[in-house]
Amino acid sequence: MERVYIGMGSNLADPADQLRSAVQALAQLPDSRLIGVSAFYQSDSLLPGQPRYTNAVAAIDSSLAPLDLLDALQAIELDQGRERQERWGPRTLDLDILLFGDRLIDEPRLKVPHYHMHARPFVLYPLAELAPASLKLSDGRTLAQLLDDCPFIGLERIPS
Template identity: 35%
Template sequence: MIVGLGNDIVDISRVDERLEKRILTEEERKNKKGKITKEYIAGRFALKESYFKALYTGISANSFQDISFLNRSDGSVFLMHHKYRPSKNGVYNFVYASLSHDSFAYATVLLEKIEGKVFIGIGTNLGKREENIQKAIEKLSEISKIVSISNVIETEPYGKTDQPAFLNCVVEIDTDLSPNALLEELLRIEKEMGRIRIEKWGPRIIDLDILFYGNLVLENEKLTVPHYDFENRIFFVKPMLEIAPDFVHPISLKTMSEIFDELISKNSDNNTHQLNKW
C-alpha cells in the first residue's frame, strides 16, 4: 500500500551555495565525490522536499539534518534515516527515490507499506536454548504478526569464541511499530527473558536483532538497519536465504542468495547445522 508520494523541482541556477550547511548532512558531504556543486545541493534539496511532501507534513515538522540521500556505488540514490517519522497515513517499510538533472533537479519519493519484510534475528547460547527461541517467538507474536520462521541452526560463536555454541533463526514479521519503537519492544523482551548485557559478543540467554526493516536504511545513536555486519554472519544469512532468498539488501542491492554464495566462497566451512523447523 502506498502511504506517501512527493515530487519537487528545483532550478539549479537559483541555488545559493551558502545553503549547503543547512541542507546537507555530514554523510552527504562524505558521500559526494569531488567538489560540492550547485547541482548536488539542488538535488538533495529536491529529494528532501519530496520526502517531506510524501510524509504529508512539509518542512515545518522536519529538519534537513534528519535524513541523508546517498549514492550507491552504481550511482542510484537511497534514503538514510537519522530520525524516522511515519507518514500521516501510517508507517512505511519501503522507500523509493529517483533524481534526474538538466537545468533543473527533478526528484520523486514514494513511501510504501508492504506486509511483512521486517526480519528479526534470534540467537541464544545459555540455558535451555530451544525453549528460549520458542519463548522469544511467542513474545514476538504478541507485538506483531508472524509471517515466516526459518529453521533453527546451530553455529559456532562469532567474535568471542570461548563460549557455548549458539542456536539461531530468523523470523519475518509484519508490524505497525516504527523501527525505534520495535527496537524498544525487542529490548523489553530481552530484559523480560533475563538478558544481562555485560560484554560485547558475550554469551546471552536471548538476542534479538532487527536485520532488515523492509528496504529502510537507518543510522542513529540507538539503531543501525540493515544490521551493520549482516553480510559476514552466516547465522543471519543462512536463515534469510531459506525464508527470503530473493530479498534484496537495500544498500548493496545483492539478493540473499548472492550474499550467501559470496560468504561461502570466502569460507567453505560455514560451521552450521540445521536442527528443526518451528
C-alpha cells in the same frame, strides 16, 4: 505495514527453548503480525570459550516505528533474562533487526541493515528460508549474491 526480519540468537539457558519463547513473544507484539520463522541452526560462537549459539530468523509485518520495535524487542530480551554486561558476551537471548522494509536506518541505537549480516552464515541462511533470493540490500546486492559469498560452513541445522 512493513516486512521486518529479526535475527534471533541464544547460547545460554536452553537456547532452543529461548528461541521458541521469543517466537511466542514476537507473535504478541502490538501492531505486528508474525509471518514466519526459519529453522534453527547451531554454530560456534564468534569468540572462543563461549557455548555454541542457536540462531534463527523471524519475519514480521509491523506498523511500529523502528525504535518502538527495538524497544519491544529489548523488553522481550529482558523478560527472558538478558543481562547486558559485555557487548560480545554470552546471552540468553539476542534479538536484532536485520532489515526493516527497504529502509536505511542510522540512529545511535539502531543501524539497519544490520552490520556484518552479509558475512554471517548463521544470519543469511535462516534469512534465505523466509526472504526471496532477489531481496536487495541497500548496497544493491541481492540475498542470492550474499549467500554465494558466504558459504554454509560451521552451521548445523537442528530441530526447532
